Amino acid sequence: MKTVNIHEAKTHLSRLVDAAARGEPFIIAKSGKPLVKVVMIEGHSPKRLGFLAGKGHVPDDFDTMAAEEIAVAFAGRETSPEANDRMPR
Numbered sequence: 001m002k003t004v005n006i007h008e009a010k011t012h013l014s015r016l017v018d019a020a021a022r023g024e025p026f027i028i029a030k031s032g033k034p035l036v037k038v039v040m041i042e043g044h045s046p047k048r049l050g051f052l053a054g055k056g057h058v059p060d061d062f063d064t065m066a067a068e069e070i071a072v073a074f075a076g077r078e079t080s081p082e083a084n085d086r087m088p089r
Helices: 006-011 013-021 067-075 081-086
Strands: 002-005 026-030 033-038
Touching: 002 006, 006 013, 006 026, 013 026, 013 033
Parallel strands: 002 026
Antiparallel strands: 026 033
């Protein structure tokens, strides 16, 4: 567990509190003697990435979907007659 002195804790309090809220507690010391322990409040779990993992599907051709329509819309060029037929008028 990380130990910081009071001066460092005052200087970096926001960063230290954010880390504690992510489940990384730390100790504040004075003259090298531990005084207090800062921990996340129970029941307040941090938001986590990936909470929807496995709930959806990304098609294999996701990176190329509608590439011709996008080229027409952004570059103003036609890449094929079929793309022109699919563009709204």
